[in-house]
Amino acid sequence: MPRSVPTHRGSGRLPDAMSQLPNQPTEPPVPTSADVARLAGVSRATVSYVLNNNASVRISETTRRRVREAATELGYVPHAAARSLRAGHTRMVLLPTVNFPTDPLHHRFFHELESGLRRLDYTVVQYGSTGLDSDDAPRAWAELRPVAVIAPGTIDLTPHGISVLRRSGAKAVITLGPRPVPGAHALVMDQREVGGCAVGHLLESGRRRIGVVMPEECGLAPFAEPRLTGARQAARLHGARVEPLPLRYDEESAARLATRWRTLDLDAVFAYNDEYAMLLMRALQDAGIDVPRETAVVGADDLMLGRLLRPRLSTVRMELATAQPLADLVDRLVRDPGGAPEHHDLLRVGVVRRQSG
Amino acid sequence: MPRSVPTHRGSGRLPDAMSQLPNQPTEPPVPTSADVARLAGVSRATVSYVLNNNASVRISETTRRRVREAATELGYVPHAAARSLRAGHTRMVLLPTVNFPTDPLHHRFFHELESGLRRLDYTVVQYGSTGLDSDDAPRAWAELRPVAVIAPGTIDLTPHGISVLRRSGAKAVITLGPRPVPGAHALVMDQREVGGCAVGHLLESGRRRIGVVMPEECGLAPFAEPRLTGARQAARLHGARVEPLPLRYDEESAARLATRWRTLDLDAVFAYNDEYAMLLMRALQDAGIDVPRETAVVGADDLMLGRLLRPRLSTVRMELATAQPLADLVDRLVRDPGGAPEHHDLLRVGVVRRQSG
Missing domain, CATH: 1.10.260.40 (lambda repressor-like DNA-binding domains)
Incomplete structure (x- = not known):
């Protein structure tokens, strides 16, 4: 016509x-x-x-x-x-959606990053990766022809996947997670520091036989494994013992662990995060184990619920780098795509000492 | 060249x-x-x-x-x-990202919906609306030329916004939230049912002077207001009194409310959700108020933490419709865009009676 x-x-x-x-x-x-x-x-x-x-x-x-x-x-x-x-180039930046409910820390971070990129005139879209493997995910992302991709730590990007993205026009491929991936830029949240910080605190209070809760929920391993590694590294310096404790996020699993608690001969536990800590602390108290006298308990995330527990929960507080400089970083990597992979550490940790350990 | x-x-x-x-x-x-x-x-x-x-x-x-x-x-x-x-048409469906950390219920729902749409060969992208108002958001979405938009209840879509989307090629504009919007399809999660269910349960247990917690955190009003309306509707039938209780999600605000609790002369409280219930119950207990003898407490969401509290928290459990039929619905609305606006109710509620009320 x-x-x-x-x-x-x-x-x-x-x-x-x-x-x-x-x-x-x-x-x-x-x-x-x-x-x-x-x-x-x-x-x-x-x-x-x-x-x-x-x-x-x-x-x-x-x-x-x-x-x-x-x-x-x-x-x-x-x-x-x-x-x-x-x-002459797309303005779309892909951000990941995560496979499990986001905690306030990451939620705020992603929203700030999104706002920062939008101020730089990028179109930010989030793309889930549920059900996609290391090969599917980069292909699915590449179909949208993004100029930059920030890939979640839950997808193991391969050199092939990175190449698929770059050849589809992505100027910057950036991973966000516990570990850098060869060939990509990395915003690193080194989870080892969380485990190291929790166990370092327990060692300072004289504990030497330390359990580390390992959630059995799928999708948490990329966080739990490096936290355990960090815990072991810290313990080794003091000749302390670290015992991994698999735990499902339900009362039955926690009650079973509490029943055999005294046979484990532990004087402290780093409970992965505050929610697992609340679950385990309740089971330990119901089994008649005194927290913190018999067993110190430390969580992570500094959630409100930890302040409401009795005893009040000690925890590892995490802070992420402010997002606007990271939006500027993404913009720089897009404008100057030829440089060597850059790694930036986002995570700062510190102990919040309360009553539980 | x-x-x-x-x-x-x-x-x-x-x-x-x-x-x-x-x-x-x-x-x-x-x-x-x-x-x-x-x-x-x-x-x-x-x-x-x-x-x-x-x-x-x-x-x-x-x-x-x-x-x-x-x-x-x-x-x-x-x-x-x-x-x-x-x-001859785009295959992109826009889903909202929400402005506050997602609870497991909505998180699972969105992931199932995303997988269902992907099985139907749609490309699903999430797009945040932080900092965008009722005019900006539809324009920003329209720039991506989606074939369908599922808009969050936190953006008040106007007839103009809907027209911008439809004229940019969107075959289906669907709102997801407490209320339908004229001119758009609606997946309704009628929050009045949550308030009505909680208060109905308290009335059955003989309570007649019922507080309703109203979170002061921004972004929660679209949920809290209709919950209050539902509570009032249920109470009116029994001549019961309903008292809105503004509360910030911090210990200080909860302690202040607990201090003046007895002057309010309430025998029950619907605490908006389980997290606010945990916060308020701790403050009431610290102020020497017996739960549930003096004041019954009911939350909502049926989170794990409610089972770990003492007394165990009664709560309103919510279920959302399964997502695959909704993916099929979106597909049908895209293929047959001429029909009248359709409204589908997604929410099913029921009380989980434990010890707190």
């Missing part, structure tokens, strides 16, 4: 082609930037400059207002993919 | 144009489906049929394997936007 507006044709035709998808029978045609240009009486280039806030071109405030009013009147919205093509 | 492969030209040139973004100096050119076709010795149409799992075209297993091997060798990944254009 021939179009009546010549500016729709020629080299700029991709954006309009992209937006001419079939419409609902009840809706008018999808408005294009050419429609906005016609209504405002300006060129399409001017429409693009105004709506993309391009400050490098001088356009009067009157014209800018006319373009914005025309866009509003027509209900025109720029097309992210088309804008990317004009700009 | 002229290209050496004639099939790159003509009407099919959009996909290649989209993928010819500048590359890192260290990376080879982005492979195109034409490169795959050449290496496999087949047409580009065949490449497209094989890689998009189009079962309606008969292609031998040998050819399919050759195409897949060529794609793997070259590191070729289909371009979601280009595939959408060929298919």
Whole structure:
């Protein structure tokens, strides 16, 4: 079907082609930037400059207002993919969604990072990886042609996966997790520090026979394993014993562990996090074991619930680097993609000493 | 720069144009489906049929394997936007990310919905709305040209916002939250039922002076307000009194409320959820108020922590509809966009009676 507006044709035709998808029978045609240009009486280039806030071109405030009013009147919205093509690169950054409910710490971090990237004019989308393996996930991400991918620690990125992403146009492939991956940039949250901090504190209080709770829930191993490693490294310096304690997050599993507690001959336990600590502490108390006299208990995450328990729960508090400098970092890696992989450590830990150990 | 492969030209040139973004100096050119076709010795149409799992075209297993091997060798990944254009519609569904840490219930629900949509060959992306208002959010979503949007209850979609989305090509605009929005489909989680269920239970146990905790944390009002409404509706039938109790999620705020508890003359409290219930119950106990003799306490969410408290916490348990039928529903609304707005109720509630009330 021939179009009546010549500016729709020629080299700029991709954006309009992209937006001419079939419409609902009840809706008018999808408005294009050419429609906005016609209504405002300006060129399409001017429409693009105004709506993309391009400050490098001088356009009067009157014209800018006319373009914005025309866009509003027509209900025109720029097309992210088309804008990317004009700009010569996409502006989409993929963030991971995690496979288990997010704690407040990571939740706040991701929201700050998202806001920071949006301020830099990136489009941030989150993409889940449930049911995707190390091969599927990079392919699924690559189909969206992101300019940067921040991959979760729960997906083991391979050199092949990184190559798939880079060859699809990703300027920056960044992992976020306990360990760097060769060939990718890394925002490292070294979980060993959490275990090391908890056990270091218990050693200082004179404990030498230390259990470390290992959650059996799937998806937590990438966090639990390095915490155990960190606990062992700290214990070794003092000749202390570390005993891994598999535990499911249910009362039955906790009661079973509490029943055989005295045969384990432990004087302290690092309970993975505050929620497992609450579960285990209740089971220990129900089994008549005195916390902290017989067994000290330390959690992690510094959740509110730890302050509400009796005895009040000692815990490892974690802080993540502020997100705006990381958004700037992502932007720099996108603009200058040739450099060597960079590693940045995000995690700061410290003990909050209360009554439980 | 002229290209050496004639099939790159003509009407099919959009996909290649989209993928010819500048590359890192260290990376080879982005492979195109034409490169795959050449290496496999087949047409580009065949490449497209094989890689998009189009079962309606008969292609031998040998050819399919050759195409897949060529794609793997070259590191070729289909371009979601280009595939959408060929298919005549996009396959992207936008899901919301919420502004506060997700509870296990919603977390599981969204992951199941995402998997269900992915099985139907949709690309699911999550898009945060922090810092976006009722006007900004639909515009930001529309830039991605999704075929369906599931909008969170925390964004008040206006008729204008819905129109922006539909005119950008969205076949289905679906809200997910406490209330339907005129002009959009709705997956309703009617929070009034939660308040009604909690208070109905307290009335049955003979309580008549019932406090309802109203969290002061921002973002919770869309849940707390209808819970209060449901509580009031249930209480009215029995001539019972309902007293809203503003509470911040910190120990100081809870202690202040507990100090003036006896002046409020309440014999029960519905504490919004289990976490606020734990906070308030601890403060009441520290202030010497007997739970449940003086004051019954009921939470909501049926979290593990409620079972670990003493007295064990009574709670409202929520269940959401299974997600696969909802994925099918989204697919149907996309395929048949002309129908009247549909409302589906997702929430089922019931009381879990323990010791606290």
